[in-house]
Amino acid sequence: MMFVGREEELAQMRGVRRKDRASLVLLRGRRRIGKSTLAEVFGREAGAFLEFQGLPPRPGLTRREQLAAFSEQLAKQTGLPALPLESWPQALSLLANQIRGGSSVVLLDEVSWLAAGDKDFPGHLKVAWDLEFKKKKGLVLILCGSVNTWIEQNILNNTGFAGRISLAMDLGPLPLHACDLFWGTRRERISSLEKLKLLSVTGGVPRYLEEIQPERSAEANIRRLCFRKEGFLFSEFPQIFGETLAARSPVYERICRALAEGDKSVQEIAAVLGRERSGVLSRYLHHLDISGFIARHAVYAPGDASPSRLHRYRLADNYSRFYLRYVDPLKESIRQGLYATSSLDAIVRWDVILGLQFENLVAGNLPALLRCMDVEGALVLSAAPYFQRRTNRQEACQVDLLIQTKRTLYVCEVRCRARIDRGIIDEVSRKIEALRIPRGMSVRPVLVYEGSLDPRIESDGFFDAMVSFQDLLGAK
Template sequence: YFKNNPKLLLILSGSVSSWIEKNILASTGFLGRISIDLLLEELPLHECTAFWGKYKQHTAAYDMLQIFSITGGVPRYLEEIYTEQSASNNIQRLGFSKNGFLFKEFDKIFSDLFDVRSEKYKVIVRKLAYGHATLDEIYTTLDTEKTGVVTNYVADLIAAGFISRDFTWNIKDGKDSKLSVLRLKDNYLRFYLRYIEPNKERIARDTIGVPQQLSSILGLQFENLVLANRKAIYNLLSLNPNNIIVDNPFFQRKTKRQQGCQIDYMIQTSDSMLYLCEIKFSKDKLGLQVMHEMQEKLARLSVPKHFSKRAVLIHVNGITTDLAEAEFFTKIISFEDLLT
């Protein structure tokens, strides 16, 4: 058909690129090189603030955080924000109203992208909505044996930008380990699965407001926002991206020779520096407790002798005078720093 119509162009676009790769790019029936492979990520936080327009300078960082906790850096969601209103009012209108944009979005996403297989994908993201999980734990949740089918489901969700597979690594050579955890990186999905889906009937009857326990997911949501804005962290730490060997959430399994340890986000550079970043959400100012927790992690982390370690704190609502005067953290980064 194309041979007889040389001026005909076929343009394929999709959120799940794995289908295109399997059925088009890897097919012997289609010839030609890829002109451009473009992966659209969420907008950086400093660009997202432009959606507040004239209210940008007069909106508290915590108010913005609450919005980002349900939208992430997705422009289409941010377009729905009424910037003259508070975060609470926006969340009520978008998520807890039967006509709310975010109330209806979840089913559209999964029916459009995954069609008849959508239920399997939903089971996986529901599991991850409550915290990180290993691939083995996903097999258990699906009540299935280890097969390539489940691995493909996970790969599709990664390709669609909904989840991330975070590999830990060997500090000695900077190479990825076989050990990894799956993380729900899409803030909207967690918001929907934790608070909208269980209350759909009440929302449809307009008999529910914004749940008070909504703040319970802000820790995980804040972590996602930080990990999605790594370039800003590099700049704030005065790091050259070309000198970064690997950066990711890091965990060390307990063995006879070493203790277990988990770092929210760690950066390893070519000059044998390790930046251990504690990503901490709190409604109140952080005190000396967060320093003691990091001291424990520094003591547990097993590293080669020639490596140096630096502690970094990334927070939301400030720190106490005691913590500031302790001068323990090499760098203290506030959420506001990520917005500029």
């Protein structure tokens, strides 16, 4: 188990433990993102650490089975006999009685699974906290889960837990500098393009990055992970999608398929689905957003501190896009072993997928980009892709990333090509001309790139900052 890139989150949790009373902590994020690992690393630092995990969802799973599994886990960690438990109040009270005081951590992992078959589980947990757990000085009780819709409805938006949660964290992908460490001692001699190819599949998901074999090429790793029936990432998508969004996973999957081709507005998503724009569709999008599969970003017009009413959605999970575009259409042939030795160039359109995935990685690593640009994060008013439609008064325009401070617009072009020629200067110039820039604001073009640059791009002095993917990998 490799633990990197979570130093800030670990420091926040240590701060909670320093309080002179019991604390309730909530960790949520997509499956494989490292929630349990973070909790375990934190828990091992305490005087006592107990961890429990619910049984994974399956048809017919009952509360009694969850309680039996909980009892067995408690017995293995405390020396108690595996007692028959009739209810969650009984189970939680038994757990509380095993906490003797001093520094201790209890982890309830995949808490929504524990609640299977008992709609009153959140209420039982709240009562147990009020009457028993919060009286245990030095205790940190961690609720951890990947079914973020359940957590939002039953914990975060539950008035019973109001004022009781000391720390709530959403874990996202690892920053790029942490991803780079998974290549070990070889990382200095492996090209940024090779790393980008693998990250276009794994994103910053720690569990996926752990599967990298650094001694093998990006193509060999991807073929082994995705295009063999026994590959770790071959059947991963249906599993995590079903576990996280089981109730209506076909609808959610159709939305992700629509976004796999590129960013879309709500209206465009509705058109692809053949639905009317409605509150129901908005809820689906919200659920995918908080589950880490997609991201919603507001559109800020140049000079505006407040967003417009327009919003765009993108598929934020690199693995999901790669799976939906290249693995899922071939899954039957992959099961037959037909792609076990095939060249990836015959399967994957790198010129298309790398551009989309590179934009995702840049958008997800804004702090690193700002450091490379020498811009203080505290000064940024907005940072999001921007687009404007053509009207009688303006030309159409799309900016990969528009960063605004009080007096400056940074027009960021994100480009991944084998060779980037001087024509990119003309493209960005036209975009700037199409923008309606308020008087008194400076405009600074920025190039964020992976590939070989035409020497004239730098010598012309058009871009105020040029940030390579290698720069982002090294920015802490």
